[in-house]
Amino acid sequence: MSNRIKAEKKRFYRKRVELFRLIDKIKLWPSRTGLLHGIRTMERMGDTARITTHCNKTFLVNNSRNSRAARWLRNKWFAGACPECGVPEWKLAKYSATQFERHHGSDTLRGGSSE
Numbered sequence: 001m002s003n004r005i006k007a008e009k010k011r012f013y014r015k016r017v018e019l020f021r022l023i024d025k026i027k028l029w030p031s032r033t034g035l036l037h038g039i040r041t042m043e044r045m046g047d048t049a050r051i052t053t054h055c056n057k058t059f060l061v062n063n064s065r066n067s068r069a070a071r072w073l074r075n076k077w078f079a080g081a082c083p084e085c086g087v088p089e090w091k092l093a094k095y096s097a098t099q100f101e102r103h104h105g106s107d108t109l110r111g112g113s114s115e
Contacts, residue, residue, distance in 0.1 A: 019067055019069060020044065022074075028095060029053060030072040035079060037082045
């Protein structure tokens with residue numbers, strides 16, 4: 001009998017997705033210091049959103065594909081998880097297994113149709 005470890009399932013998302021769709025799906029926010037924060041709520045107000053993290057930090061963000069946060073999420077640049085937010089290890093592992101490709105993967109649309 002062999003003990004096979006289940007391989008981490010790879011998830012594919014489109015590379016050039018709007019920031020709000022990406023945040024809705026991943027529920028993580030990269031701060032400028034490199035920490036990943038867990039997102040508690042996100043209130044959309046047109047092209048702006050108010051994000052509240054689990055460590056009770058609130059800030060406004062613009063919906064942009066080229067923003068620092070969008071690039072950091074796609075390229076998975078982070079120094080660690082916020083100790084106050086308590087991002088679980090399974091969520092970090094799932095995020096690490098996610099791949100962003102230009103012509104392959106989900107558009108993260110709720111209806112499943114492509115643009």
